[in-house]
Amino acid sequence: MDLKKYEKIIEGLLFAAGERVSIEKICEVIGTDKKTAKLILNNMIVSYNNNPSRGITIREINKGYQMCSKPELYQYIKILFEPRQKSGLSQAALETLAIIAFNRPITKARIEKIRGVNSDSSIAKLLEKKLIRECGKLDAPGKPFLYETTEEFFRCFGFKSDSDLPIFEFNEIKTDIDEEINPDTQRNNDTDIQINTDSDVK
Structure with missing residues (x-):
């Protein structure tokens, strides 16, 4: 199979998926190793980005790849979605998201211990927008x-x-927090939460 054939298959795969596809899944579909698949994908990314007539590109996201519109088209694409868009994230939700991003996995109790306030609403909003997920139980x-x-x-x-x-x-x-939950249990990884309250997380 030649390079163009690989690119054609990957392009169709990412378009059909409509979301991030892991490098492992891409290799499985095209029947090649990771090194070859990444080389093909990098060539595709360069090709998309260097072609001003194309409105899409491929982005590497968390050891996977996704087909996305180019950033400069945001002002046009947002018109399509504006009628169904909900309000953006509040400062409280952004603060909660930052805490989760830098301290995951983390419980609601730890989030609230850091923030000093109830975080039910912020967590619910982040779950709704699929920016966070439940990944197990402590x-x-x-x-x-x-x-x-x-x-x-x-x-x-x-x-x-x-x-x-x-x-x-x-x-x-x-x-x-573990001593507050159960004085007899040993300290676990979820207790070692650190955050700089003086930093502006953007």
Whole structure:
């Protein structure tokens, strides 16, 4: 199979998926290894980006790839979706999202411990917009849900992966949530939450 054939299949695959497709799935479909698949995809990305007559491109998102419209077309594309768009994220929701992004997986109790206020509404809004998801339950009394960011989060904010997240100097919040939940249980990974309350997360 020649290179153009591979590109044709990948283009059709990403278009049909309408969302991020993992590199593993792409390799499975076209029957090649990751190195070859990434080379083909990188060539496609360059080709799309260097062609001013094309309105789409391919973006790498969290070890996968997705076909997207080019950023410069936003002012036109938003007209299509404006009638069904809901309000954007509030400052509280953005704050909650930042906490989850830098401390995932994390429970609602830990989020509220950091913010100092109830976060039910913010978490519900982020779940509704599919920017976060439930990723399991903490092994503690009550089995609280754990939350993490999604591929949609990476896509919306322009990050390829965790390594693209901006680095902040965190101030440790010296609390022990596990002792509050159950004094007899040992400290676990969900307790080590750090955030710099002086930083502006954008």
